[in-house]
Amino acid sequence: MTAELVRGQNHPLSQARLEVRISAGTPVVAAATFGDADGRIGGADRVAHPGGPVLPGLEVSRQAAADHRLAVDLDAVPDAVHRVSVLLALPAPGRTGPVRFGAVAAPFVAVTGLDGSEIASFTMTGLDAETAVIALELYRRQGAWKVRAVGQGYAGGLAELLTDQGLADAHGLAASVHEAVARGRADAVPAPPPRPADGDRSRPTAAPALGPDHGDTAAQGAPGPVPSPPAYGPQTPGTPGQSPTGPQQPPPPFPGGPGPEDATLAQPPAPAPGGPVDYSHPRRQTTAPPPPPPTVPPAEPGQPARPVAGDATGWSMEERLYNQVWGMFEDLARTMAAYRSAVDFADSRLEKELDQVLSDPRSRIGGHGDAARETARERYDSLVAQARQVLDRDLTQLAAESDVVEPALPLAYARWDHPVWHDYRVPMEIPMAVRLGDLHLPEADGVRIPMLVRLPLERGLWIDSGRAPSLDGSFGDAHELRGLALEAAVAHAARLLAVHPAGEFTVHVIDPAGAGARELTPLVRSGVLATPPAAGAAGVADVLSRLTQRVDLVQMALRGGAADALPPEFDTSQHLLIVNDFPHGFDDRAVNQLRYLADEGPSVGVHLMMVADREESAEYGPLLDPLWRALLRLTPVADDHLADPWVGHAWTYEPPLVPSGSQVLQRVLTEVATARRTWGR
Numbered sequence: 001m002t003a004e005l006v007r008g009q010n011h012p013l014s015q016a017r018l019e020v021r022i023s024a025g026t027p028v029v030a031a032a033t034f035g036d037a038d039g040r041i042g043g044a045d046r047v048a049h050p051g052g053p054v055l056p057g058l059e060v061s062r063q064a065a066a067d068h069r070l071a072v073d074l075d076a077v078p079d080a081v082h083r084v085s086v087l088l089a090l091p092a093p094g095r096t097g098p099v100r101f102g103a104v105a106a107p108f109v110a111v112t113g114l115d116g117s118e119i120a121s122f123t124m125t126g127l128d129a130e131t132a133v134i135a136l137e138l139y140r141r142q143g144a145w146k147v148r149a150v151g152q153g154y155a156g157g158l159a160e161l162l163t164d165q166g167l168a169d170a171h172g173l174a175a176s177v178h179e180a181v182a183r184g185r186a187d188a189v190p191a192p193p194p195r196p197a198d199g200d201r202s203r204p205t206a207a208p209a210l211g212p213d214h215g216d217t218a219a220q221g222a223p224g225p226v227p228s229p230p231a232y233g234p235q236t237p238g239t240p241g242q243s244p245t246g247p248q249q250p251p252p253p254f255p256g257g258p259g260p261e262d263a264t265l266a267q268p269p270a271p272a273p274g275g276p277v278d279y280s281h282p283r284r285q286t287t288a289p290p291p292p293p294p295t296v297p298p299a300e301p302g303q304p305a306r307p308v309a310g311d312a313t314g315w316s317m318e319e320r321l322y323n324q325v326w327g328m329f330e331d332l333a334r335t336m337a338a339y340r341s342a343v344d345f346a347d348s349r350l351e352k353e354l355d356q357v358l359s360d361p362r363s364r365i366g367g368h369g370d371a372a373r374e375t376a377r378e379r380y381d382s383l384v385a386q387a388r389q390v391l392d393r394d395l396t397q398l399a400a401e402s403d404v405v406e407p408a409l410p411l412a413y414a415r416w417d418h419p420v421w422h423d424y425r426v427p428m429e430i431p432m433a434v435r436l437g438d439l440h441l442p443e444a445d446g447v448r449i450p451m452l453v454r455l456p457l458e459r460g461l462w463i464d465s466g467r468a469p470s471l472d473g474s475f476g477d478a479h480e481l482r483g484l485a486l487e488a489a490v491a492h493a494a495r496l497l498a499v500h501p502a503g504e505f506t507v508h509v510i511d512p513a514g515a516g517a518r519e520l521t522p523l524v525r526s527g528v529l530a531t532p533p534a535a536g537a538a539g540v541a542d543v544l545s546r547l548t549q550r551v552d553l554v555q556m557a558l559r560g561g562a563a564d565a566l567p568p569e570f571d572t573s574q575h576l577l578i579v580n581d582f583p584h585g586f587d588d589r590a591v592n593q594l595r596y597l598a599d600e601g602p603s604v605g606v607h608l609m610m611v612a613d614r615e616e617s618a619e620y621g622p623l624l625d626p627l628w629r630a631l632l633r634l635t636p637v638a639d640d641h642l643a644d645p646w647v648g649h650a651w652t653y654e655p656p657l658v659p660s661g662s663q664v665l666q667r668v669l670t671e672v673a674t675a676r677r678t679w680g681r
Helices: 157-164 170-183 317-359 368-408 419-423 478-499 521-526 536-559 588-600 616-629 664-679
Strands: 003-005 010-012 017-035 065-073 083-089 108-113 118-123 132-141 144-154 433-440 449-454 460-464 505-510 574-582 606-612 631-634 639-643 650-654
Touching: 003 010, 003 144, 017 132, 017 157, 017 170, 083 157, 108 132, 118 144, 132 157, 144 157, 157 170, 317 368, 317 449, 419 664, 433 478, 460 478, 478 505, 478 521, 478 574, 478 606, 478 664, 505 536, 521 664, 536 574, 536 588, 536 606, 574 588, 588 606, 588 616, 606 616, 616 631
Parallel strands: 003 118, 460 606, 460 631, 505 574, 574 606
Antiparallel strands: 010 144, 017 065, 017 083, 017 108, 083 132, 108 118, 132 144, 433 449, 433 650, 639 650
């Protein structure tokens, strides 16, 4: 399985003969350098570039191209070389084309075996004025080779990059590289044409009922710019999500992305008006076609197509199922928006017709008024029945697809009662996403959509222990809700531990007053915790101090381009801190440290899981508002606090509860603890 890296993340290489594949969407220059233990280049003879493309164990392209394949044989690399850096640069100014990486699609780079199987990949997002970038590096560590995603850009171009790597005549070499590219410019490979929408899922969707669209749009809190929903023009009846008398619903988002506490379902980039939605992997930019999806059995005449698990596009079955769940979420959101729109239309039409009856003097004579009102109500009932018929037909198809998809889900996406947990083994690779619950809508109670959150986590979690009313309007016991919230936190932590390879995920717990001893028993008894739960003011201060220092250290190393300067014994795993019973036992310094971890921790692999009642935290005033906004709010009981940002549906969230009396959680945690001890030897 491919490891999808983020900046600073590394991955072991088990093969010596490799290819580095690059896709940039525009012609770029590819080069590579040999560095010593400090990453310094000794001279121009340690740089492979279009003018001198071959070094021992390495060969790069001889021209600018939108796609490159660099050949690497690590066994042939000289022993004095400790780091092989792969560089990308835009051709010298003075030619047609982009002048900065921020003006083109994010470059994608992958390390593959000679058979084409991907080992690790990296998409360099966030580039702006840079014209040269260190994409990734292959480096030796304790006799073994690893790959690290770097993504370090330089606005000063190739000359500045080579200077930073310690090359004395960096400007002269950069000029010769661009000269060699200019000589071969006539043979440069142009940017590939736009990819066809091969990710479009052909999903049988019945024509929605008549009625205008009145879907509201919730606020979106995802970091960075968020595209506005496009203006969809009228289309013909039968288009999915389109009302013949109103605009088409914009494609809704996939559950589980970043957003504010009551709008936590993130949206993908908006497609072109009227165009198909691209379901291909959002971090893959490559011209190589993915493997074909499974063949869909032919449907009987007049019947919808039979659902098949994994019928979406993707580079693995895991990714196909992820995209299929995405599609099911979209289909449910669209068909429900059409139904609600039709009912709203029928309501407004009935109200208008009744007003007309009351304002017409003729309705006061004889039975004209009663007949008009009866006709209006019959028309209303007919419209609503038509809308419900279409909704039921779509829900039947979605339920059938869910029945096929749910049993096929991999470990990270499966419910706790899935049979896959009975034969649990610690995985070797980090999955694309993890399931943190289910989503459904009131009118479609029988259709559950897995709430999948991408890994690594982009934000922390807040498990709400407050006395919020349940869906039936009743309030739960405060003490019971606190216990349920911590049990939910333990289940989430256990799942995160279970889906990561041994040693790749570490959990810490702060329980200042020891109030959660019973609920924390599965984590403590199994031995998966890094240290026992911290209690008292001293314990709280110690854990927060260690984690904030870790964030500071990693940030300084990454910003300074000196990730190798971290101590060899430095723990590179992801870290999760569970904080119970907040704010009891926390002073102002501890609160500020929590805010710092929530804001800065996720980017360097430190995540926060708060178990807290927001109302009880009100004594801190607005100080904690940024903390709550930085976290994804989940509840220990079913609650309809989640909203998608485009259609505006209030989705009911259901936590992933462990079946009563099941020993699956303890078995999984025991297996994780055993693997951790074996890995640490």
